[in-house]
Amino acid sequence: MPFTLNVPxxxxxxxxxxxxxGESGSGKSxxxxxxxxxxxxSEGVVQVAGNDLSKLSASLLDQFRVEKxxxxxQQFNLLPFGSVLDNILLPLSFAPERRARVLKxxxxxRKLCTDLGLPDNLLNMRASTLSVGQQQRVAVARAxxxxxxLLVADEPTSALDESTQITFLDLxxxxxxxxxxxxxxxxxxxxxxxxxxxxxxxTEIAGFGKATI
Amino acid sequence: MILRLALGSLIARATTxxxxxxxxxxxxxxxxxxxxxxxxxxxxxxxxxxxxxLIVGARSGSVQLLLYSVFRIGNATNNLTWSSYQDxxxxxxxxxxxPISLGDSHKQFRVMGTTPEFFNRYKYRSGQSIEFAxxxxxxxxxxxxxxxxxxxxxxxxxxxxxxxxxxxxxFTEHKDQPFKISGILNKTGTPVDxxxxxxLRAIEAIHVDWQEGAQVQGQTTPxxxxxxxxxxxxxxxxxxxxxENRLQVFGLQRAIxxxxxxxxxxxxxxxxxxxxxxxxxxxxxxxxxxxxxxxxTALIGMMAMIFSSLNERRREMAIFRAMGxxxxxxxxxxxxxxxxxxxxxxxxGLALMYLGVYIAQPIIDAExxxxxxxxxxxxxxxxxxxxxxxxxxxxxxxxxxxxxxxxLADGMxxxx
Numbered sequence: 001m002p003f004t005l006n007v008p009x010x011x012x013x014x015x016x017x018x019x020x021x022g023e024s025g026s027g028k029s030x031x032x033x034x035x036x037x038x039x040x041x042s043e044g045v046v047q048v049a050g051n052d053l054s055k056l057s058a059s060l061l062d063q064f065r066v067e068k069x070x071x072x073x074q075q076f077n078l079l080p081f082g083s084v085l086d087n088i089l090l091p092l093s094f095a096p097e098r099r100a101r102v103l104k105x106x107x108x109x110r111k112l113c114t115d116l117g118l119p120d121n122l123l124n125m126r127a128s129t130l131s132v133g134q135q136q137r138v139a140v141a142r143a144x145x146x147x148x149x150l151l152v153a154d155e156p157t158s159a160l161d162e163s164t165q166i167t168f169l170d171l172x173x174x175x176x177x178x179x180x181x182x183x184x185x186x187x188x189x190x191x192x193x194x195x196x197x198x199x200x201x202x203t204e205i206a207g208f209g210k211a212t213i
Numbered sequence: 214m215i216l217r218l219a220l221g222s223l224i225a226r227a228t229t230x231x232x233x234x235x236x237x238x239x240x241x242x243x244x245x246x247x248x249x250x251x252x253x254x255x256x257x258x259x260x261x262x263x264x265x266x267l268i269v270g271a272r273s274g275s276v277q278l279l280l281y282s283v284f285r286i287g288n289a290t291n292n293l294t295w296s297s298y299q300d301x302x303x304x305x306x307x308x309x310x311x312p313i314s315l316g317d318s319h320k321q322f323r324v325m326g327t328t329p330e331f332f333n334r335y336k337y338r339s340g341q342s343i344e345f346a347x348x349x350x351x352x353x354x355x356x357x358x359x360x361x362x363x364x365x366x367x368x369x370x371x372x373x374x375x376x377x378x379x380x381x382x383x384f385t386e387h388k389d390q391p392f393k394i395s396g397i398l399n400k401t402g403t404p405v406d407x408x409x410x411x412x413l414r415a416i417e418a419i420h421v422d423w424q425e426g427a428q429v430q431g432q433t434t435p436x437x438x439x440x441x442x443x444x445x446x447x448x449x450x451x452x453x454x455x456x457e458n459r460l461q462v463f464g465l466q467r468a469i470x471x472x473x474x475x476x477x478x479x480x481x482x483x484x485x486x487x488x489x490x491x492x493x494x495x496x497x498x499x500x501x502x503x504x505x506x507x508x509x510t511a512l513i514g515m516m517a518m519i520f521s522s523l524n525e526r527r528r529e530m531a532i533f534r535a536m537g538x539x540x541x542x543x544x545x546x547x548x549x550x551x552x553x554x555x556x557x558x559x560x561x562g563l564a565l566m567y568l569g570v571y572i573a574q575p576i577i578d579a580e581x582x583x584x585x586x587x588x589x590x591x592x593x594x595x596x597x598x599x600x601x602x603x604x605x606x607x608x609x610x611x612x613x614x615x616x617x618x619x620x621l622a623d624g625m626x627x628x629x
Contacts, residue, residue, distance in 0.1 A: 036535075059539050066537025079532055081221035086214055093214055094537030142536075 005030050006207040007044075010200070012150070017173060017183040019192055022202030028186045031206070032154055035184070036069060037061045049149045066095040070143030070181070072153040077139035080128035084118075085109055087127050088142045098146025105145075112141040116171050133164045137171065144175050151176055153185040157192070169195050215538075219546045222529060223553065226522060233511075233518045234558045240504075240511035241562025241601055242569065245594055247504040249570060251497045253585040257338070258490060261403045262453075262482045264336030266462050269293065269301055269469055270451035272476035276492070279485040282313060282451035284404050285323040288381075289315065292448035297475045301452065304468070306461040309334055312449040314416045318381045322363050324409045326416035326449075332358075334453060337403045338584065347371050348396030351412055354440060356395040360406040364397045371397060377409070377419060379428075387419040389433055402583060414444040454479075508601060512608045515554060519547060519612040523619065530620045544617045551609030552602060559598040563590060 005027040012018050022028045033039045034046050037053040046053045049068045056064055070091070078087045088109040092099040102108045110123060116137040127135065136156060143151055153172070157165040169192065176183045185196070193199045223230050262283050270278045271291035280286040302310045311334050314326035329350050332343050348371035351358055359369060369375070373394045379385045392411060400406055418439050422432045456462055462481070469479035530543050570587045577583050 038534075059541075062534075062537055062539045066535075071535045073532075073535075077532070079218055079221070079529060081225035082218050086218060086221075089214065090218070090533075091536040094539075094542075 003027075007031060007034075007205055008207075010205045012182045012184050014149070014182055015177070015180045017176065017195075017197045018185070019196040019199045020184065020186045020202065021188065021190065021193070021199060022186070023188055026202040027206055028202055029154065031202075032152060032184075032186060035150075036071070036152065037065055063094065066091050067097045068149045070145075070148040070151045072136070072139045072143050072151070072156045074155040075132065075136075075159040077142075078127035078130075078135055080126070082127055083124050084113075084127055084130070084138050085123045087138060088112065088145055091142060092146055095146065098148065101146050108145055109141065112144060112175075113138075115175065116141055117167075132159050133168070136160060136168060140168075140172060140175060144179060144181070147179045147181065149181060151181050151183045153183070155187055156185070157187070157189070165192075215542070215546070216549075219549060220553070222526070223550060229518055229522070230554060233515045234554055234561065236511040236514050237508075237555060237558025237601070237605075238561035238565055240508045241559050241598070242565035244504040244508050245563060245566040245597060246569060247500050248594070248597070249566065249585055250583070251500060253583055255490060255494075255497070256586075257402055257583050259483070259486050260338040261486065262335070262337060264334065264340055264455065265453045265482055266456045266459065267454040267466060267469070267479045268451055268482055268485075269454055269477060269479045272478040275478065275480040275485045276489050278451065278478055278480055279482065279489060281315065282453075283482070285315065285325070285408060289450045291476075292450055293452065293477065294448050294475060295446055297472065297477060298449055298452060300472070300474070301454070301469060301477075304465065306456045306458070306465045307454060308457045309455045311335070311453045312413055312446075313451050313453065314413055314446065314448075315450045316381075317377050317379055317387075317416070317419070319363075319375055319377050319409045320367060322360075322366075322407050322409050323381075324377050324411060324416075326411050326413045326446075328413055331410070331453075334455060335405065337401050337405075341401075343401060343405060344399045345396045346399045348394065351395050351410075353393070353395070354412060354415055354418060354444075355390060355392050356412070357392040357415075358396040358398060358410045359394055360398050360408045360410075361400040362406040363409055369394055369397070371395065375409070377411070379419075379423070385428065389422075390415075390419045390436065390439070400579060402578070402581065413446055413449070417444040417446050418442070509604075511558075512555075512601070512605055515551060515605060516608045516612060519551060519609060520615070523612060523616050526616075527619060530616060534620050540617045540620050543620045544613045547613035547616050548606055548609050551605045551613075555602045555605030559601045563594065563598060 010031075020028060020031070030039070034041055035048065037046070037048070037056070040054055048064075051064065053061060053064075079090070082090075085106065089105050092102060092105055099105075110120065113120070113123065118134060118137055118141075122130065122134065127138065130138065136159070139156070143153075151172075156172075157168055160168055172183065173195065175181075268278060268282050270282055271289060271293055273290050277287065277290075281289050298312060301307070309330065311328055311331045313331070315323060317324040332350055335343055337343075345358075346361065348358075357375065363369065371394055374391045375394065376391050377387045379387060392415070398405065421434050421439055421442065422429050454465075456465060466479045466481065469477050533543060534540070567587065567590075570585050574585050574587055577585060
């Protein structure tokens with residue numbers, strides 16, 4: 001059923017970590033899609049790192065998105081048949097700027113893994129052989145490689161148990177602070193609020209209704 | 214790396230991809246096999262008679278003369294009188310001439326009267342001679358040599374007696390003059406296999422008591438008397454001719470066709486064989502059509518496989534999209550996937566076909582007298598492979614476009 005989402009004003013500052021709270025069906029994912037430029041607003045502007053997304057052509061947008069934004073999904077983040085290393089390096093093959101920031105991709109991937117507490121020998125294993133927690137950490141490494149300006153995480157902890165959630169969030173924060181990356185995380189879990197610079201509720205920023213078609 | 218991931222995706226779906234490759238391989242093997250049998254049959258057909266420069270008979274059509282003189286199909290409308298035969302035989306261009314006389318039968322097989330020289334002169338498959346599997350050439354008046362199919366079908370052995378029937382599908386037999394099998398020939402894949410060969414004089418000998426196609430009532434000449442007779446034929450059905458100098462072949466052909474005492478016809482066997490092949494070649498088109506349809510079916514199977522894989526791969530495509538892959542990269546990956554599947558299938562099919570030919574070659578040669586050459590792949594076969602690969606790429610465009618549209622619509626936030 002078609003619906004409308006109205007977001008009058010919402011922004012994330014450089015190096016800020018923001019938790020976007022909302023029930024399922026509250027328009028969180030739609031907002032993320034707008035920020036990532038996979039859908040376009042019917043009115044208004046979406047700016048990422050100072051660029052108006054609506055001014056970019058479709059193929060430039062595809063490239064721009066991967067240059068500026070690292071993305072972590074809820075689960076099934078990795079290509080199961082690829083090696084861990086291939087998965088981490090994947091965004092670099094479509095983003096020349098990010099690629100240029102990484103001098104030695106393999107070394108960078110290995111360092112990220114070490115920082116994220118993944119053993120070295122994991123790099124050449126198939127992603128499908130990893131545990132869910134390890135897969136999520138590989139996803140963080142992939143999102144962080146080449147230092148994008150914004151990290152978008154769509155309920156990344158929902159597949160993890162509580163103790164792993166805390167460790168995972170710690171790693172996420174350490175990484176984004178090291179790289180001066182803004183972090184926008186979407187969740188419905190109120191308990192995560194205390195770890196973030198700012199907490200925004202969907203109900204505070206967005207009007208939501210059914211379209212009259 | 215993208216290539217490696219695309220291959221990894223294929224390997225991850227090894228079972229379905231493997232079955233698709235197998236289907237394409239089998240269909241390609243079938244198509245190439247049919248093609249092989251077709252060219253083999255055509256070559257075997259063209260090799261039915263070789264080494265003979267001209268076939269001479271009474272005037273009719275060239276295909277008709279070929280059919281009754283070489284293939285023993287149909288009947289001669291007229292015979293070649295013995296004096297005409299002698300006139301042709303005495304011409305200076307002629308190196309050898311072998312008369313053949315048809316008209317009688319034994320069970321379902323034709324009886325052919327000829328001279329012992331026939332066995333040296335009749336060649337098939339580029340100059341191969343007829344060989345005896347058992348026994349030897351005719352020496353006695355009532356000796357006969359039978360083809361491999363005759364011996365196999367009727368379970369005959371050297372030394373067995375046989376009785377020749379008058380005419381074709383007739384109940385009157387030449388019981389008084391039984392023949393003895395002196396030799397059995399090797400399988401040749403030519404009509405010789407289905408022929409009972411007797412001496413030209415023997416044909417006269419069994420017809421001593423016959424006039425105008427019917428047995429003279431109460432007249433039975435004893436065999437001793439027949440043996441002492443001259444047994445000069447009054448006519449023969451046709452003659453195989455070899456000439457001294459191949460340059461003279463057209464001159465001799467013209468001379469025979471203009472022979473004024475009797476209407477005669479001389480044909481070049483190769484040309485007549487080609488004319489005949491054009492008539493029966495329609496079957497080969499049908500054969501190609503059917504096997505082409507099998508290949509198309511396999512390609513549609515591949516298309517269906519890619520289509521059905523799209524749903525389970527929406528997550529994979531979403532990840533690629535989120536990592537910056539443009540929809541056209543997704544499109545390219547799917548087309549590449551089809552090309553890889555088809556290429557492996559096509560090469561596997563070629564290998565399968567050659568393995569099959571290698572194994573079946575001696576069996577088919579012995580059973581059907583059909584020789585399948587197992588030489589290196591021809592340009593034609595490579596063109597077939599290329600066509601299969603191109604067709605698979607075309608077939609994959611449809612599912613690839615669907616993936617393109619799906620990945621545009623899904624973006625990168627798919628939850629499955």
